[in-house]
Amino acid sequence: MGIANPAIPLSPEQIAKNLADIAPAMLAEEAYAEASRCLFCYDAPCTRACPTSINVPEFIKRIAARNIVGAATTILDANLMGASCARACPTEVLCEGACVYNHEKAPPIQIGRLQRFATDPVVLSGKMVLSMAPPNGKKVAVVGSGPGGLAAAGELRRLGYAVTVYEAKDQPGGLNTFGIAPYKLTNADALAEAEYVRKMGVEFVLNTRVGKDISIDKVNDDYAAVVIAIGLGATAPLGITGESIDGVVGATEFIEQVRRDPAKVTVGKRVVVVGAGNTAIDAATEAKRLGADQVTILYRRSEKEKPCYEYEYMLAKKDGVVFQWLTAPVQVQAQRGAVSGLKCVKMKLGKPDASGRPAPEPIAGSxxxxxxxxxxxxxxxQKLIELYRQVKGLVERGGKVQVNESMQTGNPKWFAVGDCVSGGKEVVNAAADGKRAAYGIHRMLFGDAAVPVRKPGPRLEKPAPHPPMPF
Ligand SMILES: Cc1cc2nc3c(=O)[nH]c(=O)nc-3n(C[C@H](O)[C@H](O)[C@H](O)COP(=O)(O)OP(=O)(O)OC[C@H]3O[C@@H](n4cnc5c(N)ncnc54)[C@H](O)[C@@H]3O)c2cc1C
Ligand code: SF4
Known part of the structure; x- marks a missing residue:
């Protein structure tokens, strides 16, 4: 990455400090005290808010009873990605946001950190705790090893399938390994979770892109069913002049470099991030934590319409990231082949567009x-539609694979999960999809009666509100 005016490189110690865990592991006494605050609610709103329906009061009760392996079993039985979800989940808007303590203006139970306290000793040490059905003689392929693929693979293994995961990259984990901010989830922890799934008996074939290194027809012929879990592609272009100039990078590509080796990443002294979603926030905070003097986020709408979560916004502001609202890029400017500036235009908000938000319009002469x-x-x-087009019968709309409630595509043998279906959600949604696809495949091959009682929860877009507790 050629940058004309790079920030002063930080020492390895400073980088490690800047990228250290923002929600560190709980000490045992802290966890027991926090677990004892839980009211073990009936029809618990925290469980209803979890896309994987983890029985939160049950696992917290087990922590309170010092039964940590039991607590991890409750979590992993519902969500095999429980360890990464404990770190990456937007708990503020899911389980913790639904905790009844919020109605009392008291801090909600720290469910995410308790979940980490329970799952780390099991997942990071590779301790097998879940029941596994005997082999059923069928083989399933999973394409992609992000949280959606890993959850599907592990659940299929539990149902007795021989599972092979094909992964295009050199390491498994998808965005858990190459996307989530390093101060939330480390490479070692993401890889340990993938290793846990491998230890369950799942085979991994790395450096193998399905549709290129191995044909769709071969995968189709060799397996009883296939799960597509390929996520999304490279950062979409802005569509302005100068995007190929040295010093212009895509957020996901930049973040992948940070995840691979932050010491090898050069950032500019003055960095501009275009966009205000959660990924933009991560790119901005990571650039700041790697030594950039000034990081500015440009967004074409106003603060009110910003797509990032409020707590992510606060985190960026705390890191010193500056926000420039109602501003859009027009052209990247260069001197001696490297970025020297960004020509921008001021925007005003017009009538709502198809998204329901006010449409940004450029102000002439600004x-x-x-x-x-x-x-x-x-x-x-971008969406990876080249692969979808190779699967007979698969329907995509706007780049999103169309599926039924069992995550089955228009081709009955092919299922799809995660970001390639949703267009981009969270780790926990991909994990929920993966489990649902595993059960869908089992139902297709062995009938309804074969599906175990531990069914994944319904696909709720928003948890139902819960009445306040009578304290
Ligand atoms: C920068 C960033 C930060 C994020 N931060 C958070 C966060 O803090 N919390 C949160 O909950 N969510 C976060 N997300 C969202 C979350 O990471 C995704 O929703 C989740 O990873 C989706 O899982 P997936 O399995 O569908 O896809 P991915 O995790 O993208 O995995 C897809 C995998 O498929 C592989 N693949 C692609 N094509 C092929 C092929 N043809 N053959 C074989 N393999 C293939 C890819 O190499 C990749 O490993 C973030 C996303 C981004 C981009
Ligand atoms: S809502 Fe809060 S108090 Fe009630 S069970 Fe869940 S975590 Fe415990």
Missing amino acids: EFNFACDMVIKSTGQ
């Missing part, structure tokens, strides 16, 4: 030049 040394594009990821 162009101005924003001096910077690096531009990080973060206005979405």
Whole structure:
């Protein structure tokens, strides 16, 4: 990455400090005290808010009873990605956001950190705790080893299938390994979770892109069913002049480099991030934590319409990231082949567009030049439609694979899960999809009666509100 005006490189110790865990592991006494605050609610709203329906009061009760392996079993039985979800989940808007304590203006139970306290000793040490059905003689392929693929693979293994996961990259884990901010989830922890699934008996074939290194027809012929869990592709272009200039990078590509080796990443002194979603926030905070003097997020709508979560916004502001609202890029400017600035235009908000939000419109004559040394594009990821087009009968709409309630595509043998279906959600949604697909495949091959009672929860878009507790 050629940057004309790079930030002063930080020492390895400073990088480690800047990227250290923002929600560190709980000490035992802290966890027991927190678990004892739980009211073990009936029809618990925290469980209803979890896309994987983890029985939260049950696992917290087991922690309170010092039964940590039992607590981990409750979590992993519902969600095999329990360890990464404990770190990456937006708990503020899911389980913790639904905790009854919020109605009392008291802090909600720290469910995410308790979940980490329970799952770490099991997942990171590879201790097998879940029941496994005997082999049923059928083989299933999973394409992609992100949380959606890993959850599907592990659940299929539990149901007795021989499972092979094909992964295009050199390491498993998908965005858990190459996307989530390192101060939430480390590479070692993401890889340990994938290793846990391998230890359950799942085979991994790395460096193998399905549709290129191995044909769709071969996968189709060799397996009883296939799960597509390929996520999304490269960062989408901004569609402005100068995007190929040195110093212009995509957010997901930049973040992958940070996850692979932050010491090898050069950031500019003055960085501009275009977009205000959660990925933009991650790119901005990571650039700041790697030594950039000034990081500015440009967003074409106003603060009110920003797509990132409120707590992510607060985190970026705490890191010193500056937000420039109602501003859109027009052209990347260069000097001697490297970024020297971004020509921008001021925007105003018009009538609502198809998304229901006010449409941003450029203000004529308001162009101005924003001096910077690096531009990080973060206005979405491309869809991997080349693969979808090779699967007979599969239907995609707007780049999202169309599935039924069992995650089955238009081709009955092919299922799809995670971001390639949703267009981009969270780790926990991909994990829930993976489990649902495993059960869907089991139902297709062995009938309804074969599906165990431990069914995944319904696909709720929003948890139902829960009445306040009578304290
Ligand atoms: C920068 C960033 C930060 C995020 N932060 C959070 C967060 O803090 N919390 C949260 O809950 N969610 C977060 N998310 C969202 C979350 O990471 C995704 O929703 C989740 O990883 C989706 O899982 P998946 O299995 O569908 O896809 P992915 O995790 O993207 O995995 C897909 C895998 O498929 C592989 N693949 C692709 N094509 C092929 C092929 N043809 N053959 C074989 N393998 C293939 C890819 O290499 C990849 O490993 C973030 C996303 C991004 C981009
Ligand atoms: S809502 Fe809060 S108090 Fe009630 S069971 Fe869940 S975590 Fe415990």
